[in-house]
Amino acid sequence: MQRRRLRIALLALPALVASVLIVPAPTPVGADPAESTATAGSGRSHLEDRELVRPVRIQLTGADMLDKVVAAGFDLEHGLRRVPSGIEGEAVVTAEQIAELEAMGVEILGDDEGFAWSEEADGGIQASRTQAAQPLSHEETVRIVRADWFTTKGQGFLYVEARTTEGQQTDPIVTMQLENDSGPGTSFGFARTMSRFVDSGQYMFHRNLFKLDARPNQIRVTSSTSGVATGDVSDWLENAPPPLTENLGYKSDFVDGYRNPQQLYSRAKEIARQYPDIAEIVYLPNQTNGYQRKAQATIGGTGQSAVVVSSAAWGHEGGNDITVEFVNRPGANLPLSVEVAGKAVRVLLAKDASAGVASTATEVAAALESQSQGLIDRSHPYRTNAGTGIVAPTSGPVALTDFLDQKRVGAPEGEVPRGPVTIPVLRIGKHRDGRNPGVLIQAQDHAREWVPATTSLESAERLVHNYTSDRETKKIVESTDIFFILSNNPDGANYSFYNFASQRRNMTNHCPDENADPARRNSWGVDLNRNYRVGSGHDGYAGASTSCVSDTYQGPEELSEPESENIIWLVEKYSNIKFMMSVHSNGGQLFWQPGAYIADGRITTPRPPLGDEAFYWQSAGRILSQVKAHRETVVTPENVGGSSDVLYSSAGNVREDLYHTYGIYAFGWEVGGSVYNPATGNWQGGSFQPVWEGDPNLVSGHAETMEYANGIMEMFRVAADWGKDKKDPTSKLVPGGGKYSEPVDVRFETSEPATIYYTTDGSRPTLQSPRYEATEFREPGEVFHVTETTTYHWFSVDAAGNIEQNYDPTKNDKRNNYRKATITIGKK
Numbered sequence: 001m002q003r004r005r006l007r008i009a010l011l012a013l014p015a016l017v018a019s020v021l022i023v024p025a026p027t028p029v030g031a032d033p034a035e036s037t038a039t040a041g042s043g044r045s046h047l048e049d050r051e052l053v054r055p056v057r058i059q060l061t062g063a064d065m066l067d068k069v070v071a072a073g074f075d076l077e078h079g080l081r082r083v084p085s086g087i088e089g090e091a092v093v094t095a096e097q098i099a100e101l102e103a104m105g106v107e108i109l110g111d112d113e114g115f116a117w118s119e120e121a122d123g124g125i126q127a128s129r130t131q132a133a134q135p136l137s138h139e140e141t142v143r144i145v146r147a148d149w150f151t152t153k154g155q156g157f158l159y160v161e162a163r164t165t166e167g168q169q170t171d172p173i174v175t176m177q178l179e180n181d182s183g184p185g186t187s188f189g190f191a192r193t194m195s196r197f198v199d200s201g202q203y204m205f206h207r208n209l210f211k212l213d214a215r216p217n218q219i220r221v222t223s224s225t226s227g228v229a230t231g232d233v234s235d236w237l238e239n240a241p242p243p244l245t246e247n248l249g250y251k252s253d254f255v256d257g258y259r260n261p262q263q264l265y266s267r268a269k270e271i272a273r274q275y276p277d278i279a280e281i282v283y284l285p286n287q288t289n290g291y292q293r294k295a296q297a298t299i300g301g302t303g304q305s306a307v308v309v310s311s312a313a314w315g316h317e318g319g320n321d322i323t324v325e326f327v328n329r330p331g332a333n334l335p336l337s338v339e340v341a342g343k344a345v346r347v348l349l350a351k352d353a354s355a356g357v358a359s360t361a362t363e364v365a366a367a368l369e370s371q372s373q374g375l376i377d378r379s380h381p382y383r384t385n386a387g388t389g390i391v392a393p394t395s396g397p398v399a400l401t402d403f404l405d406q407k408r409v410g411a412p413e414g415e416v417p418r419g420p421v422t423i424p425v426l427r428i429g430k431h432r433d434g435r436n437p438g439v440l441i442q443a444q445d446h447a448r449e450w451v452p453a454t455t456s457l458e459s460a461e462r463l464v465h466n467y468t469s470d471r472e473t474k475k476i477v478e479s480t481d482i483f484f485i486l487s488n489n490p491d492g493a494n495y496s497f498y499n500f501a502s503q504r505r506n507m508t509n510h511c512p513d514e515n516a517d518p519a520r521r522n523s524w525g526v527d528l529n530r531n532y533r534v535g536s537g538h539d540g541y542a543g544a545s546t547s548c549v550s551d552t553y554q555g556p557e558e559l560s561e562p563e564s565e566n567i568i569w570l571v572e573k574y575s576n577i578k579f580m581m582s583v584h585s586n587g588g589q590l591f592w593q594p595g596a597y598i599a600d601g602r603i604t605t606p607r608p609p610l611g612d613e614a615f616y617w618q619s620a621g622r623i624l625s626q627v628k629a630h631r632e633t634v635v636t637p638e639n640v641g642g643s644s645d646v647l648y649s650s651a652g653n654v655r656e657d658l659y660h661t662y663g664i665y666a667f668g669w670e671v672g673g674s675v676y677n678p679a680t681g682n683w684q685g686g687s688f689q690p691v692w693e694g695d696p697n698l699v700s701g702h703a704e705t706m707e708y709a710n711g712i713m714e715m716f717r718v719a720a721d722w723g724k725d726k727k728d729p730t731s732k733l734v735p736g737g738g739k740y741s742e743p744v745d746v747r748f749e750t751s752e753p754a755t756i757y758y759t760t761d762g763s764r765p766t767l768q769s770p771r772y773e774a775t776e777f778r779e780p781g782e783v784f785h786v787t788e789t790t791t792y793h794w795f796s797v798d799a800a801g802n803i804e805q806n807y808d809p810t811k812n813d814k815r816n817n818y819r820k821a822t823i824t825i826g827k828k
Contacts, residue, residue, distance in 0.1 A: 053502060055090045056098060057109040062086045063200045063542060063648055064599060069104060070552050071545045073523060075502060080587070080648060081639075083115035084195040087648065092502050141165050141227025142176070145205060145779050148236035149215050152634045153678040153697065158233065159209045159637050162194065162221040163776060167203035175224045176206040180216035180233075188220045200542075202602040204645070205778070207638065211681075236637055240625030243710045244462070250470050254461035255454045255705055257692055260412050260497045261421070261490035264453055268426040268460070268486055275464045278477055279428045284485075285569055286562035287420035289508045291494045294378070295319030295400035296518040299326065300361070302382050305389030307361045308517040309368060312377035315402025316418040318343065322375055323397035326364070328357055336363055338371035345372050349391060362387030380513040403521060404499065416498055421490045423566060428463050429481040437723040438481040438577035439716060440664075442567065442654070445528045445582060447492030447503040448688045451671055451704045452583035458709040460484050463716075476713070479720035481576055488563055489528055501689065504551045506563060511548040523549035529582070529653050530554040531564040534660045535596035535605040536652035542599040543649035554652055567654060571662050579719045580658050580666040581712065585704075586686035588635050588673015590624060591643035592616045592666065593659050596651045604644055605656055610774050610781055611755030615799035616665070617641075618753055619718045626714040630707035631696060633675055641778055643668055665799075667715075671708040675699055725800035729754040733792055737821035743787040746823060747780075748772050750796050757809065758794035765793050765818055766809045791822040 053075075060066050066087055070076060074097065080089035088109070091101065098108060145161035158180060166174045173196065179188040194206035206221075220230045245252045259267070272279045295315040300306040311319030321343040329348055336350040336359045347367060352358040359367075365379040365387065381387030404416075429436060441459065443452040463482070466473035476482075487493050491507040505525030509516065515523070530537060530544035530552050537544030537554040544554035559565050571577050594604035608616065617640075624635045639646055643655070647670075655666035672686035675698060686699045694700035730751040735744070748756050756772035757765045772794075775782045795818045796804040803809070805817045 053092050053094055055092050057111075057114060058089060058091050058101065059083070059085065059107040059109055059114065060087045060089075061105065062198070065105065066648060067542050067545075067599065069101065069106060070543075070550055071547055072100075072104070073545075073547055073549045073551070074101065075504065075551045082197055082199065082646075084197055085115070088114050141225065142221050142223050142229040143775065143779065144219065144221055144229050144231035145776075146637055147219050147231050147233045148637045149212075149233050150236040150238060150634050150636070152628075152632045152676045155676060155678060155681075156212045156215060157209060157634075157636075158212050158216060158219075159207070159236070160194070160219060160221070161205050161207045161638075161778065162229065163205045163779070164223045164225070164227055166223065166225050166227070167196070167205070172224075177222045177224075178208055178219060179222075180212070180219045182214055182216060184217045186217075188218075194221070200597070200599045200602040209636065209638065237621065237625045237628045237634060240629050243626050243629045244466075244470065244472055244713055245630075245706075245710065247470055247472065250473075251465045252458070252462055252709075253706060254465070255458045256702075257454075258412075258450045258689070258701065259453060259457065259486075260414075260416075261487040261493050262414065262417065263412065264457060264486040265424050265490075267457060268424050268484065271426060271428075271460060271464055275428075275467075278430050278467055279426065279464060280432065282425040282427050282483070282570075284423045284425060284566040286565045287422050288489075288491050288562055289506065290314075290418060290420040291404065291416050291491045291507065292316060292418045293402040293404055293507070293509075293521065295322060295402045296521075297324065297398050297400050298382060298517050298519065299324065299394065299398055300382075300389075300391060303389055304381070304385050304387060305361050305391050306382035306385065307364050307368075307387075307391060308378075308380055308382055308513070309365075309376055309400065310378040310516070311400055312374055314418065315400075315404060320399075320401055320405070322400045324368070324376070324394075324400065325397040326391055326394045328393035331355065336367050338367050340371075340373045340375065343375065344397060345375055347391075349393060357390055357393065359391050360387055361385065361389055361391055364391050378513075378516070380516070382517060383514045403518060412497065416494045423485065423488065423490065423563075425570065426460055426484040426486065427482065428460060428477065428484070430478040432481055434481070434574070434576045436479055436481045436576065437579065437719045438483060438574055439719045440483045440485070440567075440570065440577050440580040441583065441712060442485045442488050442580065443583045444487040444489055444493055445563075445654070446584060447489050447496040447505065448501060449585040450493075450496075450689050451585045451701050451708075452669075453487050453493075454701065454705040455671060455708045455712065456484055456486050456583060458705050459712040459716075460486075462709065462713060472717070476716045476720055479723055480716055481574075482716060483570065483574070483577065488567075492525060505553065506561060508561060509548075510553075510556050510560075515549050520549055523551075525553070526555040526561050527552045528561055528563050529584075530651060531559060531561050532652045532654050532657035533558045534652075534656040535594075538652070540598050541596040541605070541649060541651035543596055544651035552650075558652065564654070568657070571658060571664065575662075577662075578664055578722065579715065580655070580664050581715055582654050582666070582668045583708075583712075584668065584670050586672030586688050586690075587639070587647065587670030588686065589639040589643070589647060589668075589670040590620050590635055591639075591641060591646055591668050591670075593642060593656055594645070595643040595653045595656045595668070596649045597644050599649070604642075605660070607642065607774075607777060608659070609755040609771050611750070611753050611797065611799065612665070613774065614750075614753035616667075619665070619667075619715070622718055623711040623714045626710040627707045630710050631703060633703075633707055635673065639670075639673070645777055669708070669711075672699065672704050722800050725798065725802065728802045728804050728806060729796045729798040731756055731794065731796040731804060731819060733794075733819075733821045733823075737792075737823060739824040739826065740786075741826070743785060743825060744823060745783045745785055747783045748794070750798075752798055754796040754798040754804075756794050756796045758792055760790050760792055762791060763793070764809075764812070764816065765795055786823045787825065789822065789824045789826070791820065794819050 075092040295311040332355040334351040339346040368379040443456040496503040509524040597604040658664040658666040674683040692701040757769040
């Protein structure tokens, strides 16, 4: 009999709340990273913008404030983290913008400020309770979600998440106390008050992370309303198997520095040329906008008489050769006119009856567009000005520039090619015919994130160099079909390397006149990871901006950018792609769906079935164990899970689209992040472009590249195991069928991550039957309180699509070989 395998793909989500209105973002407040303009009589201006911005640590009251700050055009780092009082992170701002942030209610933190986990016992809620505890009727008022023990650099840590059914209560706020034992058979102690976390007004959980010198065996959590729960402590990333790099003769450490897109693509093509039996190049069909800009100048300052001028041709195609001069002619009652000689444009200003200059900025702008013989295709007053001011003559011709002909100090050698780019995909696999599960590694959606590109390249190098000499690598290459996009944002990445290090988006300028002057050039572009179709900002989800100068600008419409269209093309053309990793930096997180929510009510996109969620967690443990094996870097459990739960809402991200539309297991990875420093006893944060070499215990680009390449290699093994999995899952009802003298609590258990479909009305279970769900997000499966005789019919489906007992839920099979159990309630 043919085995029954099933992969359940969710269809693309419609707008879940059709009545949600999109309110246009306010005009950005002071969002200029640099006021670098060409003024009257000046030549080309090439200020180094990175000297005008700096990171500052900030605290936001919550997700609502985060959205407002981002919508206003402020550049927030990825290193955001939830704290009990809101969200902490970094903003990349000018000195002027700091004052604007403070006016919006954002708190600027000093170096020694901010949330820190308490390392000392504080007596717990017994010391802080202000009223007598009120007993509750339900014994599950408190539930322990996680209790994880891990070690790093010789130090032990315990991370705990717990939830109370009274957590939303605020009058008074329910507090929770955590205690732990000191090993099997010891008593509870070391009481601590846990921190309560709220997001968008919704209670999430209480949690704690604290140092311990010895591994506890159990914990106890008590709420201020007398709910109590105990639970066992689990190991997190402990006792990981050695990474492939420890195999005899294994080759690694191929990347010796940061790489710009040209270098990345050149090496990808060379790999395909060197190893044609296992590698090839697939070219994506949609070219990028290109590392190119129109030549511009803002003439006449920034007042009502200022005029912004943009060339019709790209700067490198002739726009940079254009000059514009505002000329005061002798005489009176002269009309406004424009003369063109080659690339020199002379605006002959109008004169009034008293021989005074009489042309307004609006009039001059219109004349340039209509009379410049096609040299100028966009001219307008400065920003929101009405252009009523009288234009002053310039002291000479003003040269237009695209501002792309200056290289930053320390940038790689070589001229950056202008014009649209065709992105190559490096495809590695012995069998590239669709028979094996495909894995897509997509790096550098965000331009300033340089480590993801080197991490991905290092992973590719390890595959081709170890294929013939390492048994495990050979299994990967012969069992998977791997697609590397080493830089999905080459235009923005080049801009980050050569012009503005903090560039996040691509270089497409969708801004109207009010934001189209060259001083805003570092704020143009679309956030490619907000440009997809599921849970998007266009459908009312939080975390994407409608402002064209915001760092999370979602674009004028879904899939408006060629870079995002390419991803959809790739997964539709190569339908064997079943896994995807979107590699980012520098938060130190690994996450999946749900990735977005509607802020009002915190309504998330649909959560994965419990079986998929369990498979994600299982895969994460394998991947992150290999990261830790390199130098004991630990991505903590608080930074793993659904991205909207552990980080924030990111509307329109690629992971959401690929999972819900195509059934692809789509991970998001923030490499880098905090590293524990044993010398100081503190966690040190990361950066987008850390020094390449540095203290092996601290943050460096080289160390991050090597350790996270370990993790990507393990993801390939996860995919290979998934492809070879032909074993049916098994499941059971616990405590099982039988007679019980009183109501009983039951739950399902599975032999591996699997989704259970069940019925209690005597019918056959199908794919339309209820799914066994989690009790709450980040929690195990629900518990059924059975009060009367009930018969359960069910079957389970594992992550690879194998169905328990080879049952076919799509056919009315007379065998009815699904699982069955009857709970009989009554006297024995």
